[in-house]
Amino acid sequence: MEESIIKLNNISKQFKISKREAGMKNAIKSFFKREYKTINALDNISFDIKPGEIVGYIGPNGAGKSTTIKIMCGILVPTSGECIIDGFIPWKDRKKYVKNIGVVFGQRSGLWWDVPPIDSFELLKDIYNIPQKEYEQKLKELTESLDLEEIKNIPTRQLSLGQRMRCEIAAALLHNPKILFLDEPTIGLDAVSKLSLRKCIKTINEKTNLTIILTTHDMQDIEALTNRIILIGKGKILYDGSLEKIKSKYKDKMKINVKFKYTDKKIKIKEAKILEQTEESASLVLKHKDENMADILNELTSQVDIVDINIEDMSTDDVIAKLYKELKI
């Protein structure tokens, strides 16, 4: 079995936050005496990630995603627990450790606003002490896979969000890290930019065996990039496994709509429940989530003359929303 590159063991993080009731009186009161309460942002988080894996780290707002990422980047010190990434404890040996990771925070910018990305790249070259030859090689590689040729010489402030995000990723990968953290990389991007960004990420992962941890609210990011998701809610890990498995859990919610040539015969299928039937159409659902869809379709074709058929699958968004609701997070 392959060694895991990222290992988190019972990581917990507590925050002290100040609170006050609404109103002027309380505002004055809190000016003199602050009240604090402690919240558990992370509660015994554990997981392992292997080299080359892409993992989607998902959860509703405030679940603790960013907190986990920050701990893994060495920015935050957890209250308790162990975390070993590529042989380092991130917050202990920050300066040495961060040479191995690349980070993109979708909502912040790591490039210098006033100058073209290429100037930022040059500076990063010196910050990370990248030898000139390696730098040129890597830059060439990234320019190709991220399609930067035309944008790397334009001042960052004049780039569109999608163009900027591609440059941000290049900036995070220049020093050839083993692990890339992507915190909501597609936030605010249009459909075309999202697609091209996903393609770039996928290509880079396949080419360089880069381990990628991705947080996002966009389930299509997950579907396009990874099969393993870690679901976190209220600071706890609720699910760690494949997306398919969750989806199949809700297979019995799939609705089959079928149109056929006129018939007054009643459809009868053992594995499915008929919701409604007219003389030219019917809709049915699976009785059990383990039923084989193909069998049902075969059965249908033998009973009626099908004109049109469509299966209303639950979208990943629906599945996740349902899951959040079920888990009460």
Next chain:
Amino acid sequence: MKKYLSFFKLRLNIALQYRAAAIGGMFTQFFWAIMQILIFQAFYKATTSNNISLEQLISYVWLKQAFYSIISASTDVEIRDMIEKGNISYELCKPTNIYWMWFFKTLANKMAGGFLKSIPILIIAPFLPAGLSLNAPAGLLEFILFIIALFLAIALMAAIMNIFYISLFYTMSSKGTNSIFYAIVEFFGGTFVPIALMPEFWQELCYMLPFSLAADLPFRIYTGSINLSTSGMYIIMQIVWLLLITISGTIITNKRLKKVVIQGG
């Protein structure tokens, strides 16, 4: 070290990009200088100072305005934002020492913009009519000491400003502290009233503090209004303060970084 140097290069690059800001700043400094000189001329008609002659004072005003953006305590928006808005998370993901990164960033900002702005004043001011013009340095030795003191002053000011940035880790907002900081540095640095014109005991107090050593001393050395041996002593004090502030600054920063919490997603 190389990474800090290339940072410097990038800053100079940015400063050169904003020509309008550079020209605007230059004109402001020019008018300030003329205005102050006219006021001091009026003062000196009524009374004189033992510490500094009118001619020395006029040179002092010119130099101070020429190098204003180098020695002023106006803090860097980029660094402030970094802490207030959380962009520091990027900075922390890089293999650099935050304290020195900021130190060189401030230094680069000051020197890149500042020296650029000083050139026109230094070219024009010596050729203004007598009674308004910038005089030559008091002597060659004074000039050399002036250069040394000036560079130490810039470093000292950057170190002082770093203290302010570190304080943001505690206060989270620069709104109030920025004005307090500015007032303290500018007052004790002799920007409002030149230190040479302050009462005797104030002068002594001011020269004990690092602010005047950073914002006043080099120009007084240039004009020759303090003698050479005293100048040498003050330069040594500059070095002592510089070491004191940077060492304590790095210690506090490293301690504080362990507790940093970056809010928001």
